[in-house]
Amino acid sequence: MYSLRILIVEDEPLIAVTIETALKKQGFTVIGDAENHEEAIQAIQGQKPDLVLLDIKLAGEKDGIDLAIDLDARNIPYLFLTSQTDPHTIDRVKQTHPLGFIVKPFTEAGLRSNIELAWHKLSTTKDDFLLFKSEGETYKLNQKEILYLKAFDNYCFVVTKDHKYLVPKTLKHTSQGLNPTHFVKPHRSYTVNLRRVSKITSDSLLIEDTLIPLSSANRESIKERLSTA
Incomplete structure (x- = not known):
């Protein structure tokens, strides 16, 4: 498949490195990572990713759901990375339009399959x-x-x-x-x-x-x- 240019938005450095390593091993292109909303917006404006892997819990006042709303406005596809399944978080997630969810902890194979399935669905259903x-x-x-x-x-x-x-x-x-x-x-x-x-x-x-x-x-x-x- 096309080597997707992926931005990782994750505030835990060790997890971000683990994700980046796994993605590169699977043939994806990682264009960078960000720890918070502001860094992510700067990276998106400068790097123009095809896809964003987005942790719901981020450092700072704005979390991943706030960023997801911005990504929806910019028509940038994203997948949530999360271990949060509490009712309040789920209710807020309903305001957004992710390609899907990757639940932590995840395997390398699971990461790849989730990305490929989500991107395939987008590619076959998207309009002009x-x-x-x-x-x-x-x-x-x-x-x-x-x-x-x-x-x-x-x-x-x-x-x-x-x-x-x-x-x-x-x-x-x-x-x-x-x-x-x-x-x-x-x-x-x-x-x-x-x-x-x-x-x-x-x-x-x-x-x-x-x-x-x-x-x-x-x-x-x-x-x-x-x-x-």
Whole structure:
């Protein structure tokens, strides 16, 4: 398989070394390790890992679940490393979207199989992604999450249910990275995700609580597209 570039986030140095040794023996690439939330964010921004192995219990005010929420926002896959199974921890974990869990203590073979199975599942079920920069950060966004794009002079906005990213590229340029099966222009200033349209009228589309203008020239073709979106 592709040699995944893995970041280890673990506050116990001996365990971190053990994990790194095991991963390297199994053919993975370890790009570094971090002991806390701040170090992990710096390493992620600088190294761009494919996958993060993330201990739930970390040194500092923010733990692994806090970091997991940040990773979800950045669309970076991760696996939890944990020995914590108390109800409070489990309830907080439900707010996150890990690829899975590796329970301590673990074997070298178990570590590898958990990583390979999780990555295979991601690779076979993931949708298209849109890669873009916004405010100095690079994002890899699952296109299913995108509601619409909106032109803003020579920039555009990429809008999801929870975020609004300002992208320093035109709508036309940014839209070229979208899957044309699911995205269409109802109006010269918008590109919309047909899967997120809940209503169509004579002059608009409804996505969540936002009305998107619909030109008369595009109405019939989009109505037809919506029937198969």
